[in-house]
Amino acid sequence: MATADQTDLSRPSLSDRIYGWRTALLRSRKFQKWAARTPFAARIAKKDGEALFDLVAGFIHAQVLQAFVILKLSDHLAHAPRSVQDLALRTQVPASRMRVLCQAATSLGLMKRTRNGRYALGRLGAALPGIPGLEMMIAHHDVLYRDLMDPVVFFRDGSTTELADFWPYVFGATGEIDTETAETYSDLMAESQTLVAEEALRHLDLRNVETLLDVGGGTGAFLTAVGLAYPEIRLQLFDLPVVAQGARARFERHGLSERATISGGSFRTDALPSGADAISLVRVLYDHSDETVEALLKKVFAALPDGGRVIVAEPMSGGDHPERAGDAYFAIYCMAMRTGRARSAAEISELLEKEGFSDIRAPRIGRMFITGLVTATKPARKPV
Numbered sequence: 001m002a003t004a005d006q007t008d009l010s011r012p013s014l015s016d017r018i019y020g021w022r023t024a025l026l027r028s029r030k031f032q033k034w035a036a037r038t039p040f041a042a043r044i045a046k047k048d049g050e051a052l053f054d055l056v057a058g059f060i061h062a063q064v065l066q067a068f069v070i071l072k073l074s075d076h077l078a079h080a081p082r083s084v085q086d087l088a089l090r091t092q093v094p095a096s097r098m099r100v101l102c103q104a105a106t107s108l109g110l111m112k113r114t115r116n117g118r119y120a121l122g123r124l125g126a127a128l129p130g131i132p133g134l135e136m137m138i139a140h141h142d143v144l145y146r147d148l149m150d151p152v153v154f155f156r157d158g159s160t161t162e163l164a165d166f167w168p169y170v171f172g173a174t175g176e177i178d179t180e181t182a183e184t185y186s187d188l189m190a191e192s193q194t195l196v197a198e199e200a201l202r203h204l205d206l207r208n209v210e211t212l213l214d215v216g217g218g219t220g221a222f223l224t225a226v227g228l229a230y231p232e233i234r235l236q237l238f239d240l241p242v243v244a245q246g247a248r249a250r251f252e253r254h255g256l257s258e259r260a261t262i263s264g265g266s267f268r269t270d271a272l273p274s275g276a277d278a279i280s281l282v283r284v285l286y287d288h289s290d291e292t293v294e295a296l297l298k299k300v301f302a303a304l305p306d307g308g309r310v311i312v313a314e315p316m317s318g319g320d321h322p323e324r325a326g327d328a329y330f331a332i333y334c335m336a337m338r339t340g341r342a343r344s345a346a347e348i349s350e351l352l353e354k355e356g357f358s359d360i361r362a363p364r365i366g367r368m369f370i371t372g373l374v375t376a377t378k379p380a381r382k383p384v
Helices: 014-027 029-036 039-070 084-091 095-107 123-130 134-139 141-147 151-156 162-166 179-201 221-229 247-253 290-303 324-337 345-354
Strands: 111-113 119-121 211-215 234-239 260-264 278-282 309-314 358-361 372-377
Touching (some): 029 039, 039 095, 039 134, 039 141, 084 095, 095 111, 095 119, 119 123, 123 134, 134 141, 134 179, 141 324, 162 324, 211 221, 211 290, 221 247, 221 278, 234 247, 247 260, 278 290, 290 309, 290 345, 309 345, 345 358, 345 372
Parallel strands (some): 211 234
Antiparallel strands (some): 111 119, 309 372, 358 372
């Protein structure tokens, strides 16, 4: 059974005493009132106050964003600014409520007001449709929000979540998988994987790779990006049959069919296809438990030749340095799915090292809110 922190509070360290003094000071209403009227401290107090208010209002901000997406305000404003009455008519939202929504969206940078009182797209609102998969993610967030409706229950238990039922394909479901569910999941993953592929390929050099096997490759979005960037690489895709079949049309559309091979199967129960000198795991590990991940990495190691590479690309925790995307979004999303977790690059590196990989690298990624990246090599066997 887990035990409580055994720190001896009767003999606090100097750092603990300083921490206690600082915390008591910041919690003091008297200090806060003094800080608010002292020039240098007032700037810090204002910044902290605004940050706390953003946390308080965060759920409402997210709902404004979801309404903006579902009501297709970006489409309605794509060609010209419009009046509140015009937007109200187009969305069947009462004008008085549409005005509140427009003001809220403007305050968040999604929209902006013109001099004549109409509303236009702000920089964020204009960019939103150009980010693959983002609108689809936002539109289905109502499922996640319902799971988080009572956050205390969620963090204490969370044994039943709607999100887990929303994505049953992820959990290696047994038996037949509903085609519509698989298509919905695959479409969302394919759309958002476009960004992941772009970011990962900025930091990967695959010029020495002859054949790349993408395990859990869905409908081939990542392999397509690789194939277009590296015309000499042969492509192999491995995923559940009901999902993998969607890759065929994508490969044909991009002229990759002649050098692409599709294999149906489950990495939980089946051996991985052989013949690849590099294997990619794109947003696969964080969907699964440590036990499943370790078993998969064993198969990856066995399938690779000496000198073969493994590529892990997925959202990651900040580990010792928590960061918002990995720790305040993806980690909680994974928890709501009730399988897997957002691991840090250090944790993934340890798992790879445990299975025998070497030359493990985690390049610095500019946009960690899209993906993290870890690569490793299967070492050559020493001659007997």
